[in-house]
Amino acid sequence: MDRLGELEELANEIRSCTLCRLHENRINAVPGEGSGSSGVMFIGEAPGRSEDEMGRPFVGRAGQLLTELISLAGLRREDVYITNVVKCRPPGNRDPLEDEIRACLPYLRRQIQILRPRLIVTLGRHAAKTIAMEAGRSFRGMTRERGRSYIAVVAGVEVTIFMTYHPAAALYNPGLLERLREDFMKIPSLLSPAKRGATLDDFL
Numbered sequence: 037m038d039r040l041g042e043l044e045e046l047a048n049e050i051r052s053c054t055l056c057r058l059h060e061n062r063i064n065a066v067p068g069e070g071s072g073s074s075g076v077m078f079i080g081e082a083p084g085r086s087e088d089e090m091g092r093p094f095v096g097r098a099g100q101l102l103t104e105l106i107s108l109a110g111l112r113r114e115d116v117y118i119t120n121v122v123k124c125r126p127p128g129n130r131d132p133l134e135d136e137i138r139a140c141l142p143y144l145r146r147q148i149q150i151l152r153p154r155l156i157v158t159l160g161r162h163a164a165k166t167i168a169m170e171a172g173r174s175f176r177g178m179t180r181e182r183g184r185s186y187i188a189v190v191a192g193v194e195v196t197i198f199m200t201y202h203p204a205a206a207l208y209n210p211g212l213l214e215r216l217r218e219d220f221m222k223i224p225s226l227l228s229p230a231k232r233g234a235t236l237d238d239f240l
């Protein structure tokens with residue numbers, strides 16, 4: 037089976053998942069979308085209301101902004117892979133709980149193993165913290181880590197990890213939006229083999 041077939045098979049598993057309480061109120065699970073052919077994977081926190089209604093990631097206003105930012109980075113939305121740490125919407129858009137993240141993590145790991153991305157861009161604190169823990173390091177907060185990158189092994193795959201804000205946080209904050217734009221403009225250089233991020237040892 038090819039990569040897209042494997043992703044679709046996994047997506048079907050996610051759509052029928054009842055491993056945590058978040059399945060109780062969902063309209064649709066949101067496995068993720070995109071071919072990932074550019075080698076770039078974006079990971080947000082959790083689906084919101086529009087995503088839950090449509091079963092697709094980042095389709096609301098934050099999603100429109102993400103699409104613009106992806107094109108600012110010289111990429112096309114259909115060529116990246118977009119997903120979240122948890123695949124079902126937490127009620128009232130609350131933060132996902134630790135046990136919900138733990139229950140859902142095997143799906144994200146399998147997505148990474150299928151896609152074998154060169155670059156993972158984490159969007160917001162929850163994604164940055166989750167991926168940092170998967171990479172075997174502690175997370176020191178967005179203020180210190182945003183806009184930085186490091187190379188690590190996540191789910192058995194060596195990958196550059198780059199941390200930035202969640203687009204939803206920039207919708208009403210022009211200062212944050214400017215920093216988010218600056219970060220996305222660094223993506224092309226992070227994909228260049230000569231300019232990849234610091235190693236984990238450099239970062240600790």
Ligand code: SF4
Nearest residue numbers: 053056059124139140
């Ligand atoms: Fe399953 Fe993840 Fe949805 Fe929980 S959030 S029900 S673990 S797919």
